[in-house]
Each structure stands twice: as structure tokens, then as C-alpha cells.
Amino acid sequence: MSLRVMEVTRTVAGGYCGKLLRDAGAEVTRTSQDEERSPFWHYLHSGKATGRAAEADVLIEDVGMDLDTVEAGVTVVSLSAFGRTGPWAGRPADEFTLQAWCGSMGSRGLDAPVCAGGRLGEYAAGAYAAIAALTSGPCARVDVSMLEAMLLTQNTFGYLFPQLGAPGPSRSVELPSVEPAKDGYIGFCTVTAQQFQSFLLMIGRPDWMDDAELATAAGRRRRRTEFLQAVHAWTTQRTVAEILELAEALRIPAAPVTSPASVLEVEHFRDCFVPGHNGIRWPRMPYRPTGKAGFVDVRGVRVVDMTAFWAGPSATHLLAALGADVIKVESPSRPDPMRFTTARPGAENWWEFGPIFHGTNTGKRGIALDLPAGRDLLRRLVEVSDVLVENFTPRVLEQLDLTPGRLLAWNPDLIIVRMPAFGLNGPWRDKPGFAQTMEQVSSLAWITGEPDLPPMTPKASDPIAGLHAAFATLVALNGPKGVVVEAPMIEAILNVAAEAIIDTAATGVVRSRTSQGIYPCAGTDQWLAVSAQSEEQLVGLGLGDRPDRDTTVERLLAHGIPAAPVLTPAEAARNPQLEHRRFLQRLTHPIAGPLDLPGLPYPRGRPWLSRPAPTLGQHNDEILCDLLGQDLTEPRARGLIGERPRS
Incomplete structure (x- = not known):
């Protein structure tokens, strides 16, 4: 029987939660009948019934319902800005001011902070709520903040940086990123040293390849003018298509920067959009479906985690928090590159201090196994597992001779979740891509930034893609075994970008970057974000030039106006509301020491986190010997396993 869902919602977050469940086969009924039914409304609510369901297994609400009136046997998932309880419950807020509270706005921009375009926070909250609906069990009460x-999807775990002795993330714009071409904008992403070296070679500056300062993001920021002059001297003489061809040959992640109108013209996206209301095309569901929406318990489910960077590890981190036995597989020769990102310079075992690695790998066990030489050890692990998750480009598994056919031959009941950047088919099948690439080509970058400046990447797509892959995994666990689930990053992000795309198609007016309600305050680099209806409203409250930030925030909130201080990522996770809800949990890492780490955005009766992130190869003996019964004498002698990076 299908999961029966009653939806009482007004926000995008609540509507998207219901959409995810409806697309997965749930019977969703909405109570509201008097809404303005825009094309975007139809995107969120197509396929949902209207009225009142006779019976429901799950209630989704974001209107502050009196839960005492809800039948005891119904699982209730509530969504609100800060949570239904605590000192900030009921405080006025919206997507814009929450970006200031969570540190997202404070991490982006140069002279002034910049808000991310779109409603990334609402989509993230809606996806978490859908996951909670499937995994909290009958009769639960779930309170999603x-x-x-x-804080889990837009902050880059900046609150972990000071705990790990790393320099805190500062407000910045990536270099290179969105740059002008002869006929538009081209987007780059150089997150590895090799990609940046290849980029310098491409723009004709091999003389910079040994420049230690330019090799770092901070160094490029210090020499921003010099660096961009050289980049633009090269990019503006070439078309987007010409640059893309060169970048692809050098394996540099690059993409055309699309608008909400031109994104529909990208050849690779031909099958990613489907006919919707009145013939308007909108994004299809962001994974290839198997299974159905239903209550699922992942405790005891064993997951082979062959993911790296952020999107993939965030999906398996969520499964670990929900109780799955997640075993992270790395290589001593090629560990997860996120271990090396913003790690503590000069420290012994410095690769164990990466903040984003800690944020996305808590709750997991880890082995370090060289592939393909150690494939027989991987085979034995796959044989006793339920799920395998990977986020490589499709050609990587083929090169390792780990195709789905081989994996299913080892374990016919295995669920294989694949998270390639651009999917398993199409002209961009083997194109590398990261969050920045997704945002550049999906139109999210186009609507982020100041009106008179180039587009800017929001830097939030990795964990949002991970959320969708985790949801797809839960749905698959309710279906037939021995399947491949395709959850491409780009399709999750196209869904998150849907509002601007659909509105542009409906009105013919291309949404772009707009002026933002961010105001300088007294002090050094102090800013206020406020969602006032007009400048006159602010003047009427007596707000003069460069007011006191925190006093002004409290004054605006007292008048019911959403406002927030623009916090840095490091500041954002310390406030009385999060302390009340016990958002952070202390765990002691064997090398990094005590850390306050985030769980999931809704509290439960027991902690979310069971263990800190694994050190490299920490559980080789525990898993390969104790679980699989493997004598490790020969594998160690052959260098198939290890506990330290080899390069």
C-alpha cells in the first residue's frame, strides 16, 4: 500500500517535501484550495490531491499547527525557520535572513556580503523533511529547523575550522570562477592542484605553474587584479564553445554559465526537462526511480561508501546518522581529497584535520585499500553489504573493472547508487563536475550576485545533491534488490533552480541578479540583512546611517521584520537556539581531539552521531580481519592496504 501523506503547507520547503514523496509514489493530499496557482505552484504540487484525506500515515505541516489535534498514530513532520521549541521559536525569518544567520551570506562576495540566489535553504529543509518522513517511523513527531x-548545506562547516586549528573561511569569490568570454560567461572550477596547473597551461601562463603563492586560494585573492587580467586577456578572445573544448581536453571542470532561459537550450539537458503545466517544461524527478516511498529502517544496513569530496560523502553521512553501517573505502595512494582541504598546515598527520572531511564523514568506519590491485578484498566486502554508493565519473568504475554487472555478479541483491555529475548517458556523460560547475550551468550562478557584477556561484550544491541521493537510496530500500539507482548531481540542482526557470518560461522575463537588503553597520566589516518591504519602512523605524548591528536586529525583530546579523561561517553555529536543540554533539577524534560536530536538522531522543570521522585506514583490521576473516599479512606486504597517504 502506498504511503498516505496529508500536506498542510504554505512554503516551498513544505511543498517540496510533499513533491519528493509524491514523485516516489506516495498518495499526497493538500488541504489548501485558495492559493494563487502559478506555474511554479503546479511544479510543486502536480499529482497531489486536494481536500482532506480520510486517513494518513504522515502529516507534513509548516503553518504551526496545534499538534494535540493530530491523531496519535500519525507521523508528523513540522518545518519552521528555527524549530518549534526554544528561545528563537516563532522569531520572524525568511530564506534571505536565514542565509545571514547561517554564515552563507558572510562567506560570499568581496566588498560586501552577497546572498545566494534562489531558495536553497527551503529546498534543503524540504529534502531533510522528506527523509525524516520515511525514517522516523510510525507515530513520530519530527521538528525540522x-x-x-x-548550517549543514550552506556553511561549508566553517564552525569546525577554529576547532581544527585551520584559518577560518573568509568572505571571498573563487578564482577562477565565472569569467567573461567572447560571447558570454564561462565557468571554471579548479579544486585540485592538477586542475589549477592545467588551467594555467590552458591560458598560456606556464610561467606561473611554480608560483607557490598563486597555487593557493588565499594567494590568488591577494593578487586578484593581476590574476584576472591574465585570465580575461585569454578568455575574452575566445568563445564559450572554444574554451569548453580546450578545458575538456585538459580535464578542467568547466561549463557555460546559463540564464534561466538559456539553460533549457543545453543539449545535454534535453531529457532532463519534461512537459509541465500549459506546456512549460520543468525538471523531471532528480533520480531514476526504483522502489517506493514507505517507512524504512536503515539500522543494520551495510553501505560500501566509495565517494569523495562533498556530495557523495554527505549522502552516506546521512545514512550513517540514521543508523546504517557505512564503510568508507579510500586508497592509501589516493585518499579522499577533502582530507587535504584546509587541513592544519605543519601538523603531524595533517591530513586528519580537514574540516569538511570531518563534517561529512562522522559515523563511518574506514578502510584504505588500493584499487584495482585490491579488488578481491573489495569483492568480499561487497558480498556482505546491502548498498554501494559512488560518485565518480562513469568511466572510473569501467577503468577499475567495477562495472555494475561485475558488482551485481558478486552480490545479486546489491543496491548500487551512482552519483555522476552529469548522469550515466548523454554528451556530457564523462565530463567532470563539482558544485560550482552545477551552479554555473543550472542558472543558479546567474541569479546570484550584484546586478552590475558577473554571476557568482552560491557554493551550496554538493550537500543538496547528497540529500537527494540519500532520499533515492531510502526509496530503493523499499523496492526490488539488485538494482542501479542513478542520482546525478545536475538533476538535483536543476530541481533546486526550477523556480527561476519556470517563471522565466511563463513570463518571458529572464530573472537576473537583484539589489539586496544588506546594509553596513558601525564597526569593521559589520553588516545587517533585513527583509523590509520598503526603504520607507526602515526610515520609519529610525534606522540611520551605519547603525549598531545587533541592537538594530533586535529592534527590527521586535517589529516583526525578518532581520539578522551577517555572521561569518565560524560564528554561525553558536547561539542559544542551537544549544537548546543540541545541534552540535561532542565526539573525540583519535588525532584531532574533541570536536563539536553537527547531526541532522531535527532532534531525536538519542544522539545522531556514533563515532568521529575515521582516520585513514583506521578500521582495516576491524573490517578486513574481524568482519571478512581476511589474513592481512600478504595484503600489507604487497601494499594493498595502508594507514597513511603514500604521496
């Missing part, structure tokens, strides 16, 4: 969802 949008702020906490945004």
Missing part, C-alpha cells in the same frame, strides 16, 4: 538545514 530550516536554519539547521542551512
